[in-house]
Amino acid sequence: MQYMLLIYADPQREPKYGTPEHEAMMSSYFAANRQMKADGVLVAGEALKSIDTATSLRLNRGKVETMDGPFAETREHLGGYYVIEVPDLDAALRYAALIPTAAYGTVEVRPLMTFNPAGN
Amino acid sequence: MMQAASGAVAATRALEGLMRNDRGRLMAALIARLGNFQLAEEALQDAMLSAVGHWGRNGVPAAPLGWLLQTAYRKAIDRLRQSKSEGRKVDALRLLTAETREDDANDIPDERLRLIFTCCHPALEPKSQVALTLRTICGLSTHDIAAVFLDAEPTMGQRLSRARAKITAAGIPYSVPEPQDWAERLQAVLAVIYLVFTSGYAGTAENRKNLAAEAIFLARLLDSLRPADPEIEGCLALLLITHARHDAREDHTGAAVPLPAQDRSRWDRALIAEGLGLLDRAMNRRLPGPYQIKAAIAACHIGENGSDWPQIVLLYDSLLRFEPTPVVRLHRAVALAEAGRPDTALALIMPLQAELGAYQPFHAALAELLARSGRKAEALAAYERAIALATNEADIGFLKARAQAVRE
Structure with a gap:
């Protein structure tokens, strides 16, 4: 099964760039990446730029409405994701636990429907 | 015809x-x-x-x-x-x-260990874990499970369907956990069994006895499917020792009888002996865990000379290392008071208000300690809150009697 690991974090609680905590977090991310690649489960994964760069869009009776910022007014924002291919939820949860943001944010584990609109 | x-x-x-x-x-x-x-x-x-x-x-x-x-x-x-x-x-x-197996014989393979771990998977809501276990493993009807939770039957039916659908859609494995996950996942299963056991205490006497029996059935089943696991043995011991006192817990009016006042001749000696034997076996395996400690605490309450409070305090200290929760802190403080240090206990209980404000036993314990140190008005206020939060008649009757004793 394919799962998306959606990484949510509160920017206020995230380690600041340049601090030793930030460095530790990055090396944990590299270690997680290496592990997922070595185990052959990594399908895709990216970090997202900060929510200041987000633009949300809705169609209201066919008319495009564009808004600054993310759609949901929550403290935790989507900051990145992985897509992994593993046999079951237990395996997916084990990889999710490798993501360092889980220590101060939330990792949501969702199975993909896998109808592959990109056709690749 | x-x-x-x-x-x-x-x-x-x-x-x-x-x-x-x-x-x-x-x-x-x-x-x-x-x-x-x-x-x-x-x-x-x-x-x-x-x-x-x-x-x-x-x-x-x-x-x-x-x-x-x-x-x-x-x-x-x-x-x-x-x-x-x-x-x-x-x-x-x-x-x-797929290969068609002949199942004419009645010895179909027992896959219930896998099923238990699937029903008690932490990716399901705790209430759904309990409901699914009662429905699937114990074979209770949706109607009876709804009654346990005081839910409408269709609501419970929907909850069960959602849980089953999630198991398939989210890829919750139908398997016994991997060794690295075993200890943690077993605790989740034991928590469900214990919740089944205690769920009964919120309902009627009939309900209580039935659910206690279901919980004991589940713990026995688990022990037979995975023998020699000290935490499973500890959990079963805890249930047996607690359930042995069932008939003595209420007087003929249905009011709760505190342990020291219970008629010991109404305790089930066979259940106690079985529980203590299991606990001994578990502890000899030298792999301590929360359920063994809880069973040991239950055992300390039924000695010939009444509860061994100093020993109980030490056991709660050990339990706190596994479960550093405010409820365990509350129980430890109560044991400390009984062991002769009520002032220390009161000082330890007061700060738990923030976390346990909605927990009836907190207000009952607080009221008791305030009453003992002569703070009558505060004690009565705490009894009022405990009575307001109590969910069964036996508890309400007991608390009202205590409050009345303080007033006089």
Whole structure:
């Protein structure tokens, strides 16, 4: 099964760039990446730029409405994701636990429907 | 005509007995073959309907479990074939071409350990874990489970369907956890069993006894499926030692009787002996865990000379290392007060207000300690809050009597 690991974090609680905590977090991310690649489960994964760069869009009776910022007014924002291919939820949860943001944010584990609109 | 009617009655009786004792085993075997929880549930319902007709006409077969399993399996394939979804038709083909085992004998493989771990998977809501375990392993009806939670039956039915659908859709494995996950996942299973046990205490006496029996059944089943696990033994010991005092917990008016005042001749000696034996065996394995400690605490309460409070305080210290929760801190403080240090206990309990403000036993314990140190007005206010939060008549009666004693 394919799962998306959606990484949510509160920017206020995230380690600041340049601090030793930030460095530790990055090396944990590299270690997680290496592990997922070595185990052959990594399908895709990216970090997202900060929510200041987000633009949300809705169609209201066919008319495009564009808004600054993310759609949901929550403290935790989507900051990145992985897509992994593993046999079951237990395996997916084990990889999710490798993501360092889980220590101060939330990792949501969702199975993909896998109808592959990109056709690749 | 008469014969047909009595045949149907006999068939229904046989079926009821089977469902009571072997429903969990059937479901476990069926899910193992179908790989789909909801489909297994529906197929077993179909097979039971079919059994009433067939068994009524032809008599109960020699191997009724094997008959039900085979029939349910065929019904599942029928359901998949009739489905509009191509994916489900492919599933039907896969099942049809799969090796067909003969299940004429009644010794179908026991897959219940896998089933228990699936029902108690932490990806399901705790309430759904309990409901699914009672429905699937214990074979309780949706109606009875709804009554446990004081829910409407359709609401509980929907909860069960959602949980089964999530197991399939989210890929919750139908398997015993990997060794690295075992300890943690076992604690989740034991928590469900203990919740079944305590759920009864919120309801009627009848309800309580039934659920305690279901919890003991589950713990015994787990112990037989995975022998020599000290935490499983500890959990079973805890349930047995606690349940042994069941009949002495209430007086003839239904009011709760505190432990020191209980009539010990009404304790079930056989259950206590079995519980203590299990606890000894568990502790000799030298792998301490929270359920063994809780069982040891229960054992410390039933000694010949009453509760051994200093020992209980030490056991709560150990328990805090496994479960650093405010509830365990509360229990430790109460033990400390009983061991002769009420002032320290009161100082430890006060700060728990923030976390335990909605927890009835917190206010009851606080009231008791305030009363003992002569702070009458505060004690009465705490009793009021405890009474407002109490959910059963026995607790309310006990708390009202305590408050009255303080007033006088």
